Amino acid sequence: MPMLSGIRIIDLTTVIFGPYATQMLADLGAEVIKVETPGTGDISRYLGNGVPDPTMGSIHLTVNRGKRSIALDLKKPENAATLRELIATADVFFHNVRGRAIARLGFDYEGCKALKPDIIYVHGTGFGQDGPYADLQAYDDVIQAATGTTSLLPRVDGNPSPRYFPSxxxxxxxxxFGAQAILAALVHKLRTGEGQEVEVPMFECFASFMLTEHLRDAALDPPIGPAGYPRQLDPTRQPFPTSDGHLAIVPYTPESTARLMALLGSADLLETPEYAEAKAKGQHMPIIYSEIARKTPAKTSAEWLAIFAANDIPAMAARDLQDIREDPHFVATGFFRHRTHPDVGTFHEMQPPVKYGAMPPRDLGFAPRVDGDGAIIRAELASDKA
Structure with a gap:
C-alpha cells in the first residue's frame, strides 16, 4: 500500500513551487485534489508544448501527475461552498495565494480551522509574513536575485552582469521544503491529534539552501572573510577537455589528488614549493585544475573514464541535456518510463527517484485535464452529505 494512502490534500497552489511539493506527496500515495481556475486552469499547464491540447503542456505532465482536478471560481458563493466542503474532508490545505487575498475569500487559517479543527494549513509565500516583504509577489527570478544567487556566475567568470541560474x-x-513541512505536520498530527498553520516562504527556504556553503566566513561575527565558497567559484573548476568531449573529474581528497596526478604523469607537481605554499593558504585547487585541463586532451573521454574507474577517481562525461534519456544507467534503473497519456499521447515520464522497501513501484496516475475530475468530486461530496 502506498505510504500516504488515505491522506487527502486540497491543493490551491499554482505554477511550480506548490505543485512540485504536492507532486512528491502524490507519488507517495496521497490523494491530491488540484483546485484550478475554470477554463484556463493553472498557468503551469502552459509550460512546455501541449500537443494537441495547450492546457496539457509537457511540464504540467511532470509536476501534476496522479492528481485530480476540480475547477472552482472562488468568487462565486456556490464554488466557495464546494471548497469549504472539500476542506472539511481534508488532512491538508495548501495554497500560495497572498495573505490578504485568501482572507477576503474566507480561507485564511481561522476560517479553515472552523471547517476542520485538525486541518494542516500550509501557506506557500514568497517572503516570510513577519517581514517588510510580506505582501510582495515572488517568482523564481525574483528569489534568485534577492538571495544573491545572481552574483555567483559573475564571481566565477568576471563578467559583472548579474545572471540567473538556468533552472x-x-x-x-x-x-x-513544502513537502517536508507537510510530512512533519502529518507526523505531529498522528502523535497529538493537532493540526496547525505552516508557513513555507520561498525567500527564506532558498536562502537557507544557497547560503549553506556560500555564506561561509561571512557567517562569523565579525566576518573573517567574504561570502562565497571559493572552491565552487573557482573559474578553473570546469569540465575538463578530452580529445572528443569533456569530463567532470573531482580530486576531492589528498589521496585521490595524489592518485590522479600520478595517472596524469604530474606527481612531481605536488612536491613543488609553489604548490606547497598555495596549499598552506587553501589556494591550491586552481593549480590542480589547470594541470588536469593541460593533460586530459591527450586521450578520449572513454579512455580516461576507464583509467579513472580502475583507480577510484570520481569522473563522468559531461552530457548534453538532449542525451540524458539514453544514459545507460537510467535505462537500467528504469528512471524514464515510456507511457501513453490518453489525451496527450506517448511521453517519457521520470519515476520517483527514492525507492522504499515497504512500497513497491506502482503505476502513477496521469496529470489531469482542467476540471477533469470535477463531476466525480462533486458527486462524492453529495454522496457524503446524503
Whole structure:
C-alpha cells in the first residue's frame, strides 16, 4: 500500500513551487485534489508544448501527475461552498495565494480551522509574513536575485552582469521544503491529534539552501572573510577537455589528488614549493585544475573514464541535456518510463527517484485535464452529505 494512502490534500497552489511539493506527496500515495481556475486552469499547464491540447503542456505532465482536478471560481458563493466542503474532508490545505487575498475569500487559517479543527494549513509565500516583504509577489527570478544567487556566475567568470541560474531552482527547493513541512505536520498530527498553520516562504527556504556553503566566513561575527565558497567559484573548476568531449573529474581528497596526478604523469607537481605554499593558504585547487585541463586532451573521454574507474577517481562525461534519456544507467534503473497519456499521447515520464522497501513501484496516475475530475468530486461530496 502506498505510504500516504488515505491522506487527502486540497491543493490551491499554482505554477511550480506548490505543485512540485504536492507532486512528491502524490507519488507517495496521497490523494491530491488540484483546485484550478475554470477554463484556463493553472498557468503551469502552459509550460512546455501541449500537443494537441495547450492546457496539457509537457511540464504540467511532470509536476501534476496522479492528481485530480476540480475547477472552482472562488468568487462565486456556490464554488466557495464546494471548497469549504472539500476542506472539511481534508488532512491538508495548501495554497500560495497572498495573505490578504485568501482572507477576503474566507480561507485564511481561522476560517479553515472552523471547517476542520485538525486541518494542516500550509501557506506557500514568497517572503516570510513577519517581514517588510510580506505582501510582495515572488517568482523564481525574483528569489534568485534577492538571495544573491545572481552574483555567483559573475564571481566565477568576471563578467559583472548579474545572471540567473538556468533552472527553476528556487521554486523546486521551496517545493521540497513544502513537502517536508507537510510530512512533519502529518507526523505531529498522528502523535497529538493537532493540526496547525505552516508557513513555507520561498525567500527564506532558498536562502537557507544557497547560503549553506556560500555564506561561509561571512557567517562569523565579525566576518573573517567574504561570502562565497571559493572552491565552487573557482573559474578553473570546469569540465575538463578530452580529445572528443569533456569530463567532470573531482580530486576531492589528498589521496585521490595524489592518485590522479600520478595517472596524469604530474606527481612531481605536488612536491613543488609553489604548490606547497598555495596549499598552506587553501589556494591550491586552481593549480590542480589547470594541470588536469593541460593533460586530459591527450586521450578520449572513454579512455580516461576507464583509467579513472580502475583507480577510484570520481569522473563522468559531461552530457548534453538532449542525451540524458539514453544514459545507460537510467535505462537500467528504469528512471524514464515510456507511457501513453490518453489525451496527450506517448511521453517519457521520470519515476520517483527514492525507492522504499515497504512500497513497491506502482503505476502513477496521469496529470489531469482542467476540471477533469470535477463531476466525480462533486458527486462524492453529495454522496457524503446524503
Amino acid at each position: 527553476l531552482i528556487a521554486d523546486k527547493i521551496a517545493g521540497q
